[in-house]
């Protein structure tokens with residue numbers, strides 16, 4: 001059977017069916033008493049067994065959340081009730097292995113799952129999708145879906161995953177792209193939910209970026225050499241084309257104008273580490289894709305190419321863009337392989353010294369076997385290994401209550417083993433190599449997934 005070949009439906013990735021609520025979880029060690037807030041992680045979780053070819057990115061969005069207060073923890077998981085999940089009882093909507101629906105109108109419509117990313121803005125979670133999705137508001141206490149967020153009907157476009165919240169102004173700074181149109185869009189919503197800015201950016205052709213940079217005054221849009229061909233549009237999105245052209249980053253003022261484009265040697269970037277301003281320079285730290293070292297493995301049958309592409313490997317780089325001279329410089333931070341980078345989000349858009357990355361097991365399937373803590377200036381890192389046979393998720397950084405410096409806080413992640421057990425681990429960010437301060441046993445397995453966020457005080 002087709003699903004048997006798909007490694008992203010089994011083991012660490014097998015979906016869970018139950019929506020669980022659990023209080024007073026068993027703790028090994030001690031939850032720091034100053035830790036008050038929620039760690040939320042989004043990911044794909046097919047609600048029903050896929051009928052045709054199924055890509056890992058297609059699964060219905062599910063959020064797993066753990067809340068900490070007064071040294072105790074509670075857990076919940078809930079499906080994100082997107083409009084397409086509700087409408088798709090008969091499986092009418094396509095995943096990315098299939099032709100998009102509504103091609104005649106050049107209006108791509110894959111099943112919008114909101115399964116990719118989460119931000120915390122204006123007191124609620126927003127679940128975001130990587131292909132120009134409808135942002136879905138989710139209650140940060142219950143994980144119940146509130147509904148598609150249109151910001152009082154003023155949102156003029158969909159929004160991509162990896163849009164960001166400015167920790168100082170509370171603004172939601174977003175971007176979007178389109179599979180057919182040679183354009184990107186960027187805009188902002190105030191801390192209390194009012195649309196304040198929106199701009200359309202022209203491109204040489206339709207592009208597939210994945211992330212953007214945000215500084216205090218700018219966003220950095222990615223014009224990467226992954227482009228959509230007519231064949232991809234007619235047949236299936238997965239037939240993307242890697243073009244022989246440079247990578248460009250476009251620096252756009254957050255109040256409109258621009259962009260100012262900077263060209264660099266060709267590369268693809270999934271995830272930005274952080275971006276900031278230094279004098280005349282805009283600096284973006286990100287993970288630049290490197291060859292993963294694997295070949296498609298026939299044991300995955302029709303999913304061999306998918307598994308190979310998903311064996312994500314990258315190296316941390318800095319790109320410096322001088323707004324006065326127009327010069328750009330690329331600088332490698334380290335040659336070790338890692339991805340899924342996060343920082344202390346209280347410093348998103350500001351210069352950060354530290355970042356935290358995921359290290360993969362040496363196998364074609366994505367297994368997060370360790371975390372790296374980088375000093376971005378020196379390129380030196382320290383490593384936190386999960387126990388043998390235990391794998392983590394993208395972590396979040398949660399600052400201590402009276403945090404004294406950038407890394408004065410905790411890394412929190414979900415783990416899972418091959419026997420179906422999951423825990424949440426709380427790691428002291430300043431004593432990174434030591435065992436977790438606390439391991440919290442969860443009532444069910446948390447499947448491997450995508451991105452998350454920390455929300456203080458919820």
Ligand SMILES: [Fe+2]
Pocket residue numbers: 116161162210270271450451
């Ligand atoms: Fe992502």
